[in-house]
Amino acid sequence: MSVAFSEGARAEFERLLTRYPDRKAVILPALHLAQKEFGFVSDDAIVYIAGLVGTSPAEIEGVATFYTMFNRKPVGKYHVQICRNISCSLLGAEHLIEHISEKLRVRPGETTPDGKFTLTKVECLGSCGTAPVMQVNDEYHEHLTVESIDRILDQLP
Amino acid sequence: METVLTTHFANERYRRLDTYRQYGGYEALKKALAMDPVQIIDEVKKANLRGRGGAGFPAGVKWGFLPKDLSRPRVLVINADEGEPGTFKDRVIMTRGPHLLIEGIAISCFALRAHACWIYIRGEFVREAGIVDEAVAEAYAAGFLGENILGSGFDLDVTVHRGAGAYICGEETSLINSLEGKRGWPRLKPPFPASVGAFGLPTIVNNVETIADIPWIVTHGGETFAALGVEKNGGTRLIGVSGAVNRPGVYELSAGVNLKDIIYEHAGGIKDGKKLKAVIPGGSSTPVLRPDEIDVSYDIESMAKIGTMAGSGGVIVIPEGTCMVRSLSVLMNFYAHESCGQCTPCREGTGWLKKIVGRIEEGKGREGDVELILDLCDNMMGRTICPLSDAAAMPAQSFIWKFREEFDRHIGEQKCPYGNRF
Known part of the structure; x- marks a missing residue:
């Protein structure tokens, strides 16, 4: 099934083209746009972007798979990404990861059966001074505790 | 102490152009546009401004x-790919004072005779990229960016570009490849970016903090900036303290501040009244220090003298009761995950370090594993296109050199004495 950007995303893509001396520089921004539009970077999205940029799907695929943020498979409505690196670990991240895992009944890397949450352990989110930290979709949540995690996840619609 | 960057960061509105201008924002740009570009570069040289990345x-x-x-x-190209574990200072500049960065960009580009700039922001910083993007739009609308800036005849375009989750893209040639829409593989040097960089053009890549210092240097002069620091290390630094301290956060301090004072005075000492066990002084790649080594000036040369680095200014504080093997294991997982896979010593080396340190922590360490790690490190350092391989080997070596007894105990007892927990 082929996919296409909405009018707004298409306009943003055209605007991006004016910001670089080389067309291929829009590959990363276009992949971000695709993920926002379609929820993840599907095979069809790869083919579509290749057509827009004017290169092969293989090249787009090669780029997309290099970067951890591009989801090549669907993720839940809320992508819970919790930092497992050193500053967060020193302040209890391991325990928090176990807590979320038990609470949502998924292991890291898995999605809840209702498609609401995907849990992922990630590397440093660059917010070590307010550790432990997780990112839910675009939003950072800092100074995490078991209680604050419960509050944050429970109130998501 | 005089501060260069954070003076007005407590004011939430400082991120907006009108408030930034109330505090004298963009006056440095006006001054710079009346100067000879060579003169500006001279001031930056006199400032002893060292790259903050x-x-x-x-x-x-x-x-x-x-x-x-x-x-x-x-x-x-601005490196805002802040990804070194323990480092979180550029995020503060981008959210609290994005116009410091943008004014710095305008002045720097005028000095370098560059007419295009990209700000490469790590992909996870969605909010931060939004704030910087808004500030860029404000600067365009006010005539501080775009065509014929303030009637000077100088044109400059600035574009915010988001990364997508890859630590390696903080390395400047990897960042350039990523900006060009490629996999973030570091490039062989030469040619250096200054001759062949982004889009084949002569390119300077600077860290956010480095460029944010530029307006102050133009306003007050390079020598005044230099005097805020110590010899060869001008100005202040944004130092991020994380881990087990009472007041984690970003502190703007003299480039020659004492490391012990950073931890005990500014960050309020060790959490829960515990004793200090170890300090990773400048981001996760920098060799670890024992408590008896931290009474040292945080400048680049003094840190080098004791075999470590001030790096990106990220001080990670490890308290007593922490398993050093488990800590190293966390770091080795990170480097194995982030190795781009181009060079064999790094691709294979980081994987093996992860595996061996991991098995020692799990109580399955073998006789000779410690020597094997050190041998691996020898074969990883200085043998790859970029420094990620060294960045993985340095913590591995130093954790062993400084805390050897813990590794031996794990192997001897075939278990983690700390119960496999932090």
């Missing part, structure tokens, strides 16, 4: 590497 290279000298002839357009 981690390598500490003198910014003015780096700028001097651009080719003399102006036949090819040159460009500035």
Whole structure:
């Protein structure tokens, strides 16, 4: 099934083209746009972007798979990404990861059966001074505790 | 103490152009546009401004590497890919004072005779990229960016570009490849970016903090900036303290502040009244220090003298009761995950370090594993295109050199004495 950007995303893509001396520089921004539009970077999205940029799907695929943020498979409505690196670990991240895992009944890397949450352990989110930290979709949540995690996840619609 | 960057960061509205201007914002740009570009570069050289991304290279000298002839357009790329574990200072600049960065960009590009700049922001920083993007739009609307800036005839375009989750893209040639829409593989040097960089053009890549310092240097002069620091290390630094301290956060301190004072005075000492066990002083790649080694000036040369680095200014504080093998295991997982896979010593080495340190922590360490790690490190350092391999080997070596007994105990007892927990 082929996919296409909405009018707004298409306009943003055209605007991006004016910001670089080389067309291929829009590959990363276009992949971000695709993920926002379609929820993840599907095979069809790869083919579509290749057509827009004017290169092969293989090249787009090669780029997309290099970067951890591009989801090549669907993720839940809320992508819970919790930092497992050193500053967060020193302040209890391991325990928090176990807590979320038990609470949502998924292991890291898995999605809840209702498609609401995907849990992922990630590397440093660059917010070590307010550790432990997780990112839910675009939003950072800092100074995490078991209680604050419960509050944050429970109130998501 | 005088501060260069954070003076008005407590004011939430400082991120907006009108408030930034109330505090004298963009006056430095006006001053700079009336100066000779060479004069600006001279001030930056006098400032002893060292790159704040981690390598500490003198910014003015780096700028001097651009080719003399102006036949090819040159460009500035801002490294806002803040990804070194323990480092979270550029995020503060981007959210609290984005116009410091943008004014710094405008001045720097004028000095470098560059007419295009990209700000490469790590992909996870969605909010931060939004704030910087808004600030860029404000600056365009006010005539501080775009065509004929303030009637000077100088044109400059600035574009915010988001990364997508790859630590390696903080390495400047990897960042350039990523900006060009490629996999973030570091490039062989030479050619250096100053001659062949982004889009084949002469390119300077500078860290956010480095460029944010530029307006102050133009306003107050390079020598005044230099005097805020110590010899060869001008100005202040944004130092991020994380881990087990009472007041984690970003502190703007003299580039020659004492490391012990950073931890005990500014960050309020060790959490829960515990004793200090170890300090990773400048981001996760920098060799670890024992408590008896931290009474040292945080400047680049003093840190090098004791075998470590001030790096990207990220001080990670490890308290007593923490398993050093488990801590190293966390770091080795990170480097194995982030190795781009181009060079064999790094691709294989980081994987093996992860595996061996991991098995020691799990109580399955073998006789000779410690020697094997050290041998691996020897074969990883200085043998790859970029420094990620070294960045993985340095913590591995130093954790063993400084805390050898813990590794031996794990192997001898075939278990983690700390119960496999932090």
